[in-house]
Every structure is written in C-alpha cells, then in structure tokens.
Amino acid sequence: MMNISVQNLNMTYPTGKIALRDISLDIKSPNLIGLLGPNGAGKSTFMNLLTAGLLPTGGSILLDGEPLVHKEKKLKSKLGYLPQSFGLYDELTVWQFLDYMAALKGIRDNKKDIERVIQETNLKDKRKARIRTLSGGQRQRVGIAQALLGNPELLIFDEPTVGLDPEERISFRNLFSKNAQDKIVLLSTHIIEDVQSVCNRLIAINHGKILFDGTPEQLILSAQGHVGLLENxxxxxxxxxxxxxxTANGVHYRIVAKQLPFGAQVVEPTLEDAYMYLIGKEGDKQ
Incomplete structure (x- = not known):
C-alpha cells in the first residue's frame, strides 16, 4: 500500500509564473485518478513535483508519512512515469529500448518483464522494429510499455492516449483500470472520455488551483439544472x-450556463458538460 500526502503545495518558477497555489490532497492505493484541466492549468507541474522532478517553492509532499525529498530513491523504485514529451532512441529496436530502460530501473529478471509489457501494449509484431520506423501511436505504446516495466506501485501518465486510435484508447483504458486494482494510477488528460469510464476519482485543476476533487458522479451532479438544449x-x-x-427537427444547440436562458430545455449533464460548467464558473471569477 502507498500513501501520498500533498500539503499546501506551491510552485512558482524563476520567471515569476505561479504554476500551483496551495494544493492539498491525499492519494492512497488502490486508486485510479483522472487529473483534468486546460492547457497551462498546472497539471504537468503537479506531476513533475510528484515524481521529484521539481522541488516545490512551498509546502511539502509526504511519501508514506516521510518527506519525498528524503525518499526519492524509494519513490523511483516504485514509479512508472510517462511524461508528455518522452524522448525515444530512434536507432534502437523496441526490445533494445525496453531492455535499456529495464537496466536503468535495476530490474533483474528483465527479459520476462519486457515480454510482459510488450504483450500488454500490443507490440509483439514490433519488438524488432527500429523506433524511427514506428507511427506516432506505436511510439506512444512504447512509452506506456516502459512505464509499466517493473510492475511499479505508482503509475503516472501525462496525456497517455495522444496519437492512439479509438480502439487503442479503449484497450489502454482497460489496461489502466486493471493496473489500478492494487496500485495508484494517475492519468492527466483533457480527453474526458479517457477518465469517464474508468476513474473512480477526478481532480480538476485550473490556474494552479484545485476546483474539484471527488467522484465523476459528484461532478455530474454539480451541473444538474445547468445544461440545456436550444432549438434556435x-x-x-x-x-x-x-x-x-x-435531430429530426433540425439542429439543436447544447449549452451550459449558470442560469439557462428562456426557451432552453433542461437535459441530463454528461461528464464533459459538468467539466465545461466547472471551468466556466471558475472563469467567471477571474
């Protein structure tokens, strides 16, 4: 079991840009968490702090009750991470690259583990292919495969389904769900479909602040009465x-609003509606 406690976390870059403002939350395994927010919301900064890639300018992160800065080696041994920009060695084959990454992670029985992640990411027919010959979606699968090496307790994926076709995205959503049965899996994405069917918890961030932390059902409930259809x-x-x-009666317009205009037919919100309503509400306060 893993327990991560984030306490009053702040991050200001040397340029003066404030990326995170007073973030506090607890994450325990097992958990499959969707991290939502527009571009520039602070999601990638938050993940870099969780992986000890950055040091916060305020607050702290505790790993199993101890400061992360003192437990970085322990974290690295339990972490699988796919950043948004992940460099691959183009002249290596898929197998050679995974073998290299397994060596960096200190995995002893690496051949068995490489076979496992190749199978899980559907790369069997590409194991001997040089990475430079792969499509964007196949390269993304290699990135996901390296994160799964070593069967880590904490998996963090930044936009993991970018470049994947719909069938592949469904396959990987199922894979993330399977891994979350005994691990912490954190998915950062702006694709609502990727979190709607698998995540048990959603954290929405914008302008460096947490706007929502709860279940998908709770987020949908918050938008009840604020989603409608307009005929004109x-x-x-x-x-x-x-x-x-x-529709059979022409084009209707689906809208979200703090107060629906006259003539709008109230409809049941989707998770995407609720997310748009949440972000819109916060934008009104700026």
Whole structure:
C-alpha cells in the first residue's frame, strides 16, 4: 500500500509564473485518478513535483508519512512515469529500448518483464522494429510499455492516449483500470472520455488551483439544472455552446450556463458538460 500526502503545495518558477497555489490532497492505493484541466492549468507541474522532478517553492509532499525529498530513491523504485514529451532512441529496436530502460530501473529478471509489457501494449509484431520506423501511436505504446516495466506501485501518465486510435484508447483504458486494482494510477488528460469510464476519482485543476476533487458522479451532479438544449441559435450571452446536435427537427444547440436562458430545455449533464460548467464558473471569477 502507498500513501501520498500533498500539503499546501506551491510552485512558482524563476520567471515569476505561479504554476500551483496551495494544493492539498491525499492519494492512497488502490486508486485510479483522472487529473483534468486546460492547457497551462498546472497539471504537468503537479506531476513533475510528484515524481521529484521539481522541488516545490512551498509546502511539502509526504511519501508514506516521510518527506519525498528524503525518499526519492524509494519513490523511483516504485514509479512508472510517462511524461508528455518522452524522448525515444530512434536507432534502437523496441526490445533494445525496453531492455535499456529495464537496466536503468535495476530490474533483474528483465527479459520476462519486457515480454510482459510488450504483450500488454500490443507490440509483439514490433519488438524488432527500429523506433524511427514506428507511427506516432506505436511510439506512444512504447512509452506506456516502459512505464509499466517493473510492475511499479505508482503509475503516472501525462496525456497517455495522444496519437492512439479509438480502439487503442479503449484497450489502454482497460489496461489502466486493471493496473489500478492494487496500485495508484494517475492519468492527466483533457480527453474526458479517457477518465469517464474508468476513474473512480477526478481532480480538476485550473490556474494552479484545485476546483474539484471527488467522484465523476459528484461532478455530474454539480451541473444538474445547468445544461440545456436550444432549438434556435442565439447570441452567446451568459451561456456556452458545447455541441451542435442534429435531430429530426433540425439542429439543436447544447449549452451550459449558470442560469439557462428562456426557451432552453433542461437535459441530463454528461461528464464533459459538468467539466465545461466547472471551468466556466471558475472563469467567471477571474
């Protein structure tokens, strides 16, 4: 079992940019957590701090009750990480690259482990292919495979399904769900579909602050009464159009609003609606 406690975490870069503001939360295994937020919200900074890639300018992170700065070696032995920009060695084959990464992680029975992650990421027919010959989606699968090496207790994926086709994304969502049965899996994404079906907890961040921390059902419930359909297009005043819906009676407009305009038919929110409503509400406060 792993326990991560984040206490009053702040991060300000030397440029003066404030990336995170007073973040506090606890994460225990098993858990599959979706980290949501627009580009520039602070998600990648948060993950870099969790992996000890950065030191916070305020607050602390505790790993099993002890400061992470004193437990970095312990963390690295239990961590599988796929950053958003992950460099691959183009002249190596998939097998050679995974063998190299296994050596860096100090994995003893590396051949058996490499076979396992190749199987899990559907790379069997590409094991001898040089990485430079792979498609974007295949390269992403190699990145996911290296994170799974060593069967780590903490898996952190930054935009893991970018470049994958719909069938591959479903396959990897199932893989993440399977791993979360006895681990902490943290998925950072802006693709709501990737967290809707598998995550038991959502954390939404924007402008460096936590806007929401709870279950998908709780987030959907927060948007009840704030999502509707309009039969006729109107000037966007006080609401946001999230989709154009083709119906037998013509095009309808799906909207989210703090107060729905006259004539809007109230409908059940989706998770994406609820997320848009949350971000919109926070934007109104800026």
């Amino acid at each position: 297009q109107q000037e966007e005043q006080g609401f946001k159009v999230t989709a154009r819906v083709n």
